[in-house]
Amino acid sequence: MLIVAERINSSRKAIAEAVLSGDAGVIKHEAKIQADAGADYIDVNAGTFIGEELKRLKWIVEVVQDTVSTPLCIDSPDPLVIAGILPIVKETPLINSITLEPSRLDTILPLAADYGAGVIALCQSSEGMAETAEQKVRMAHELVEKAEEAGISKDLLHVDPMVYPVATNPLSAVATLEAIAAIKNEIPGVHIICGLTNVSYAVPERKLINRTFLVAAIVRGLDSAILDPTDKKLFGAMKAALAVMGKDEYCLEFIEAYRAELIA
Amino acid sequence: MSKLLSTIKEAVVNRKRKEIEGLVGEAIEAGIDPTTIINKGLIEAMDVVGEQFSASDIFVPEMLASALTMKMGLEKVKPLLTSADQPSRGTVLMGTVKGDMHDIGKNIVNMMLEGAGFTVVDLGVDLTLEKLMEEIERLKPDLLGLSALLTTVIPEMERAVREIGEKGLRKNMKIMVGGAPISKTFAEKIGADGHGADAAEAVALAKRLMGE
Numbered sequence: 001m002l003i004v005a006e007r008i009n010s011s012r013k014a015i016a017e018a019v020l021s022g023d024a025g026v027i028k029h030e031a032k033i034q035a036d037a038g039a040d041y042i043d044v045n046a047g048t049f050i051g052e053e054l055k056r057l058k059w060i061v062e063v064v065q066d067t068v069s070t071p072l073c074i075d076s077p078d079p080l081v082i083a084g085i086l087p088i089v090k091e092t093p094l095i096n097s098i099t100l101e102p103s104r105l106d107t108i109l110p111l112a113a114d115y116g117a118g119v120i121a122l123c124q125s126s127e128g129m130a131e132t133a134e135q136k137v138r139m140a141h142e143l144v145e146k147a148e149e150a151g152i153s154k155d156l157l158h159v160d161p162m163v164y165p166v167a168t169n170p171l172s173a174v175a176t177l178e179a180i181a182a183i184k185n186e187i188p189g190v191h192i193i194c195g196l197t198n199v200s201y202a203v204p205e206r207k208l209i210n211r212t213f214l215v216a217a218i219v220r221g222l223d224s225a226i227l228d229p230t231d232k233k234l235f236g237a238m239k240a241a242l243a244v245m246g247k248d249e250y251c252l253e254f255i256e257a258y259r260a261e262l263i264a
Numbered sequence: 265m266s267k268l269l270s271t272i273k274e275a276v277v278n279r280k281r282k283e284i285e286g287l288v289g290e291a292i293e294a295g296i297d298p299t300t301i302i303n304k305g306l307i308e309a310m311d312v313v314g315e316q317f318s319a320s321d322i323f324v325p326e327m328l329a330s331a332l333t334m335k336m337g338l339e340k341v342k343p344l345l346t347s348a349d350q351p352s353r354g355t356v357l358m359g360t361v362k363g364d365m366h367d368i369g370k371n372i373v374n375m376m377l378e379g380a381g382f383t384v385v386d387l388g389v390d391l392t393l394e395k396l397m398e399e400i401e402r403l404k405p406d407l408l409g410l411s412a413l414l415t416t417v418i419p420e421m422e423r424a425v426r427e428i429g430e431k432g433l434r435k436n437m438k439i440m441v442g443g444a445p446i447s448k449t450f451a452e453k454i455g456a457d458g459h460g461a462d463a464a465e466a467v468a469l470a471k472r473l474m475g476e
Binding site: 250 | 268279325326328329332
């Protein structure tokens with residue numbers, strides 16, 4: 001299971017304040033706790049700084065890279081921001097994200113190919129979001145085709161079928177789960193990732209819905225996730241699901257996480 | 265040489281399944297005697313693992329992963345052994361008594377006994393007394409291990425111990441019993457030679473019964 005750690009995002013108040021005041025300590029701490037919890041990539045996002053996203057993100061990237069050697073996940077919809085960050089990252093990164101929209105697809109894919117970077121690809125197009133499982137799967141096929149045309153192999157691609165709030169459409173999570181199973185079956189070799197928090201929009205105890213969805217997604221074949229690895233209940237549900245699904249021989253990773261007090 | 269052996273030992277203790285074959289290969293190439301690799305590397309490691317388990321420092325799956333690592337190492341050395349120096353601490357006949365189909369605990373004990381260097385012959389579950397007697401006479405094991413999980417089959421275990429004795433089959437064979445409902449007191453009451461509360465205790469008991 002590949003973990004993209006999501007905590008360094010300027011939409012969080014503490015992060016925005018640290019960035020504005022140049023408080024590197026906060027960012028360093030966030031980087032370290034996520035790396036220690038087992039992050040494979042540390043997502044960095046400065047999207048709320050409109051007009052100065054690149055400048056702010058550069059600072060974050062430098063601080064994080066001073067602290068940990070974990071590769072980064074460059075999180076921006078803006079190709080210019082991604083183009084500005086790629087030359088300064090030390091380890092091969094993930095790019096978060098492309099969609100089927102030509103403005104992102106045609107600019108970001110060539111950059112990713114140049115740097116050998118992995119790409120998170122959302123099942124979303126200019127026509128809109130994919131709501132049914134069929135739409136999601138069709139878009140996943142298109143994304144893989146586009147990536148391969150740009151010289152990016154399937155194993156560098158993390159397709160995100162997208163999940164929408166169960167509060168507004170009770171079958172939206174089911175559609176995502178069915179899409180995960182179908183993508184795994186129809187496009188072997190491609191990674192399947194999913195952001196979790198959309199699913200619980202407007203319901204109480206959101207985290208409980210998030211982790212229940214994560215478990216269901218792992219059962220269907222999710223093999224990477226964007227999440228907070230320091231959330232012990234969420235991380236615990238993930239580790240338990242992997243053990244139950246036979247993806248953790250002798251439960252050794254589960255036990256290791258237990259000993260390290262990473263799960264609850 | 266001792267460095268390589270301690271590396272092998274550590275690899276088994278730390279469940280390094282990907283590394284063990286390579287390490288044992290290195291030891292073989294370095295000219296270390298195969299029985300030394302087994303005794304001083306692999307088996308000593310399982311002694312440590314047994315102690316860790318008894319002290320509740322590790323969990324059952326960790327113990328099993330070590331046993332598997334040990335077995336992988338053993339398979340690598342085995343082709344080099346002549347039949348004369350096949351080391352065995354003794355032969356243990358294992359089985360779950362009649363009326364009981366449970367075998368998870370027994371299988372863990374099997375793995376740990378093998379890990380400790382015993383030769384284990386597993387007769388399976390729901391074992392009739394006739395079959396058991398037959399196999400004892402045929403294989404002449406040093407030890408017999410009887411397992412039970414269901415309280416309802418306890419009389420069956422008692423009967424097995426008694427009749428094996430009456431048939432004179434206990435002269436050269438000791439009997440160990442175990443399983444969730446089996447206590448030390450019960451083991452003594454039915455005249456078994458010993459009782460192990462868990463896999464690590466079962467191994468320690470087996471060694472003791474072999475006079476080690």
